[in-house]
Amino acid sequence: MAYQDTQMTRQQTQTQAVGTSKVLRNTYGLLAMTLLFSAVTAGAAMAMGIERMNILVFFIGAYGLMFLVHKTANSAIGLLSTFAFTGFMGFTLGPILSAYLTLPNGAQLIMTALGMTGVTFVGLSAVALITRKDFSFLANFLMAGAIVLIIAMVAGIFLQIPALSLMVSAGFVLFASAAILYQTSEIVHRAGETNYILATITLYVSIYNLFVSLLSILGIMSQD
Secondary structure, eight states, rough: HHHHHHHHHHHHHHHHHHHHHHHHHHHHHHHHHHHHHHHHHHHHHHHHHHOOOOHHHHHHHHHHHHHHHHHHTSSSSHHHHHHHHHHHHHHHHHHHHHHHHTTTTHHHHHHHHHHHHHHHHHHHHHHHHHOOOOTTTTHHHHHHHHHHHHHHHHHHHHHHOOHHHHHHHHHHHHHHHHHHHHHHHHHHSSOOOOOOOHHHHHHHHHHHHHHHHHHHHHHHHTTO
16 A cells, blocks of 8 residues: 555656646747747837837736736637737837947947846746745745835836836846746746746746846946
8 A cells, every 4th residue: 555655656746747847848948939039029129210118008018918818828829919918028128229229338238138137047047946945935025026116116207216216126136036936936846837828928027127127227327
């Protein structure tokens, strides 16, 4: 009886490992494609000379498409929704990059922020995958952090205080880093996210916020 229990436990562990590996593989594969697609749409926006989008239009488009992704995540349409969302986010990034490229050291700032984003994402993912530590305790921090950041961001729109903008950007860097750890840990431990489309969207948004926030911080620190 004990032998059968041991065998059953081993089979369950192996099945779980295979499932986790599949979700990770699908997630990182789709993430790479969405990042590439975002780069293409950002380049298209820059080539077309698109001006920076109205903040209200941005929120409606971003949250509307994200809602669509969540509603269709368990169907084939979910992939189309994912590319629609990430394409839109890349398109809105184009005008921001164009504005930075008008600065004397704009190209350097963009490449530095891009490099820092890549190193941060790879490093945090490695921590979660190699140590296999359970970062589910970050869930409450992410919930509270999201509320605080939204309030601070709205205040920053009206107050236009550079110091507040710097604090918000730094807050988003911490928030995005915690989200990467949390989401990767959820996949590894199968405790939460097993849908690779939703996992991809979470990681994509974290990378997007991380890049934009680091770019903002670099711009402020260089007095540009």
